[in-house]
Amino acid sequence: MNGFLSPHEYFRRHGGRPKKRLGQHFLTQPRTAEKIVAAAHLSPDDVVVEIGPGLGILTAHLLPLCPRLHLVELDTGLADYVEEALRHRGHGARVHRIDVLRFDWTRVAKESGRRLVLVGNLPYQITSPLMFQLLEHRRAIHHGVFMVQKEVGRRLAASPGSKDYGVLSVLLSLYGRVKALFAVAPGQFYPPPKVDSLVIRIDFPESEADLGGVDFFMLRRLVNAAFQKRRKTLANSLAGFHGLCAESLRAALRMVGIDPALRAEVLTPKDFAHLARFLAQGEA
Known part of the structure; x- marks a missing residue:
């Protein structure tokens, strides 16, 4: 051989x-x-x-x-x-x-x-x-x-x-x-x-897609949290993420065009990136 x-x-x-x-x-x-x-x-x-x-x-x-x-x-x-x-x-x-x-x-x-x-x-x-x-x-x-x-x-x-x-x-x-x-x-x-x-x-392209400066580790934590309880809605699976209360979380999801009643498995990768960027900017 x-x-x-x-x-x-x-x-x-x-x-x-x-x-x-x-x-x-x-x-x-x-x-x-x-x-x-x-x-x-x-x-x-x-x-x-x-x-x-x-x-x-x-x-x-x-x-x-x-x-x-x-x-x-x-x-x-x-x-x-x-x-x-x-x-x-x-x-x-x-x-x-x-x-x-x-x-x-x-x-x-x-x-x-x-x-x-x-x-x-x-x-x-x-x-x-x-x-x-x-x-x-x-x-x-x-x-x-x-x-x-x-x-x-x-x-x-x-x-x-x-x-x-x-x-x-x-x-x-x-x-x-x-x-x-x-x-x-x-x-x-x-x-x-x-x-x-x-x-x-x-x-791994040398020129990455423009994610608006979102931090990789912040994004990973967000996606991990969303999928840890994949059968739950985002409003429930992300409860407490980034120190947000339930109402603030729902508001943040709506601000980026995501229905809080959805589950993680239907969000696109760009949806997650958009949400992570929004949360990191503290706009919620």
Whole structure:
């Protein structure tokens, strides 16, 4: 497999088994790996970060394309294995032995002199916290191609009014663009997960949409509050937000053209941005 061992061969030689606590499901199909890397549309000047190289099935396709490659791997045994494979190939890729949720995207982008391109087969349990982290560091990231749990991928790309629409749907729509690319069946992994996967691409435009200077963290708090009780009306789910009493909240919603009797799932991302800006300006 392009100089890297298959999962079966690796565990036969080294013993052990995939670690459930790390969400390890190793892609086994080189053609799918090739499609994932191709979807990133890489150029030789790109600075690429692979999240969780594992046994190197994506790495093998990245190495010929990426003179500047960073690999973020938490599993020390796999990090040792990948570093040894890189030495044999004479490639200068850097392996970061760290939890990706602690990786400093902005620092690496500044050191590299350009925004980053991300690629990875994401452990299901870290997908949502990672997306929030990437949103915070979005100015350091050009785009990313990720394999995620299919249900999670649908939520990231969901539109208002759908049952999948939620906090990340809103924020990613405002600050980026999400596109679903293709599904991957469980049988393409070792061990096979219980659900289908979805490959998605997320772009973070250098020139963001004009949100009127609304603060990202203020907006995130607002959207979180609205969706925490998604079956309740906005008048109830946002009760007490920003220190507003019930009457002031209803007045604020009406001032920005939002019916207080609506639920969060029907508001557009721009509705949330407009409300956040209005509240931050203290006009309520």
